[in-house]
Amino acid sequence: MDKFVIEGGVPLHGTVTVSGSKNAALPILFAAILLDDPFTFNNVPRLQDIKTTIKLLELLGIEVEHEEHTVKTRLGNLLPEAPYDLVRTMRASVLCLGPLLTRLGRARVSLPGGCAIGARPVDQHLKGLEQMGARFDLDGGDIIGRAHKLHGAKISFDLTTVGGTENLLMAAVLAEGETILENAAREPEVVDLANFLVSCGANIKGQGTSVIHIEGVKALHGLNYAIMPDRIEAGTFLAAAGITNGKLLLKNCPLADMETVVARLEEMGMDIRNTSDGVLASLGKTGLHGIDVKTQPYPGFPTDMQAQIMALMSIASSTSMIEERIFENRFMHVQELARMGAQIKISGHSAMIRGVPHLIGAQVMASDLRASASLVLAGLAAQGTTHIRRIYHLDRGYEKLEEKLNAVGARITRVSQ
Numbered sequence: 128m129d130k131f132v133i134e135g136g137v138p139l140h141g142t143v144t145v146s147g148s149k150n151a152a153l154p155i156l157f158a159a160i161l162l163d164d165p166f167t168f169n170n171v172p173r174l175q176d177i178k179t180t181i182k183l184l185e186l187l188g189i190e191v192e193h194e195e196h197t198v199k200t201r202l203g204n205l206l207p208e209a210p211y212d213l214v215r216t217m218r219a220s221v222l223c224l225g226p227l228l229t230r231l232g233r234a235r236v237s238l239p240g241g242c243a244i245g246a247r248p249v250d251q252h253l254k255g256l257e258q259m260g261a262r263f264d265l266d267g268g269d270i271i272g273r274a275h276k277l278h279g280a281k282i283s284f285d286l287t288t289v290g291g292t293e294n295l296l297m298a299a300v301l302a303e304g305e306t307i308l309e310n311a312a313r314e315p316e317v318v319d320l321a322n323f324l325v326s327c328g329a330n331i332k333g334q335g336t337s338v339i340h341i342e343g344v345k346a347l348h349g350l351n352y353a354i355m356p357d358r359i360e361a362g363t364f365l366a367a368a369g370i371t372n373g374k375l376l377l378k379n380c381p382l383a384d385m386e387t388v389v390a391r392l393e394e395m396g397m398d399i400r401n402t403s404d405g406v407l408a409s410l411g412k413t414g415l416h417g418i419d420v421k422t423q424p425y426p427g428f429p430t431d432m433q434a435q436i437m438a439l440m441s442i443a444s445s446t447s448m449i450e451e452r453i454f455e456n457r458f459m460h461v462q463e464l465a466r467m468g469a470q471i472k473i474s475g476h477s478a479m480i481r482g483v484p485h486l487i488g489a490q491v492m493a494s495d496l497r498a499s500a501s502l503v504l505a506g507l508a509a510q511g512t513t514h515i516r517r518i519y520h521l522d523r524g525y526e527k528l529e530e531k532l533n534a535v536g537a538r539i540t541r542v543s544q
């Protein structure tokens with residue numbers, strides 16, 4: 128297992144390029160199940176989660192060629208089974224359920240660890256697919272879905288779910304008749320999936336709003352599509368400029384999708400400007416101030432940036448509050464930041480962060496993808512050396528993070544243990 132060793136305290140300066148979006152690429156690659164013709168996906172980030180997705184597509188009978196940032200797919204003999212070995216490493220594997228059911232009328236997809244059918248986290252996916260005519264059973268930890276032919280339905284989600292909206296969208300594009308998704312997720316990645324499907328001939332209206340109309344078509348045809356840039360990776364780089372008191376120019380930064388994140392970082396004291404060369408980010412003269420943030424579905428502040436902004440707050444000149452409203456257990460980075468001297472108190476879904484003058488390097492452990500990013504940010508700002516274990520989480524979602532950061536002055540070494 129690799130670890131990062133970070134020598135902190137160096138302001139980052141230079142240009143960094145944002146990769147393709149992980150969370151857009153995953154559903155869009157699963158949508159290859161829906162395509163009759165060979166297809167080329169461009170701007171695909173090079174990540175562990177993408178490798179897992181490709182492995183799964185291959186097991187499902189899709190022929191895949193993967194080179195650098197390009198993935199080419201060709202429909203082979205489609206099979207309906209997504210095994211536990213792959214699904215347990217990536218929850219997003221459940222995104223093959225809608226495409227398989229609409230294409231084959233059957234699917235066997237392992238449930239990600241410990242989740243009972245009907246309960247979190249996929250009850251909304253299943254409920255919607257049932258309304259479209261699917262039936263589900265649970266067998267040995269697998270969801271078994273069957274459908275004669277999926278038909279359109281009016282589906283109102285009980286809560287806003289990104290993956291649920293994506294699964295239903297993919298199921299509906301080839302279903303018979305009209306599907307209406309109410310309380311749909313408005314995340315830019317959902318819009319990118321819809322735009323990709325439309326580019327292949329799907330009939331979708333309302334993506335980006337909370338009501339999406341889909342009129343089923345007989346088949347989808349297309350040639351190629353470029354995945355949108357990653358707004359969470361971009362947000363992490365903005366935070367890196369702020370926490371190190373450096374200045375970064377971000378190329379391919381999807382600023383229009385990042386309004387809330389940019390507004391909160393500006394409120395903390397950052398200066399973020401759109402220029403003809405890219406997005407320029409630095410810390411203003413007055414330094415970092417504490418602010419209050421609550422995570423919400425898009426266009427609210429993304430839960431995937433919560434851990435990173437907490438790292439900034441931990442060295443702000445005043446106190447901050449974070450309310451986490453999307454996930455129940457998403458403060459695992461707090462105890463690790465505390466090992467670096469951060470002063471954070473958790474109470475239920477909220478965290479109070481009292482800024483300290485500086486963080487101090489320490490041995491810490493990454494617990495999940497965005498928590499790892501927050502520890503990297505803390506390590507970049509800290510005095511001394513930080514050792515981050517379990518960085519395989521980072522490799523799932525950040526393309527060559529240490530190379531990109533080292534190119535703008537960071538001192539990060541990857542050590543194999």
Ligand code: UD1
Nearest residue numbers: 150219247248249250251252287288289290291431453454
């Ligand atoms: C996606 C993102 C993830 C991000 C999250 C919220 C991908 C691959 N992952 O995850 O990075 O943090 O959106 O923006 O795109 N829920 C249910 N029942 C369901 C579905 C969800 O109760 O059937 C709950 C979840 O437990 C969670 C909340 O709804 O508390 C939001 O989950 P959801 O939007 O579905 O997240 P994902 O699609 O899994």
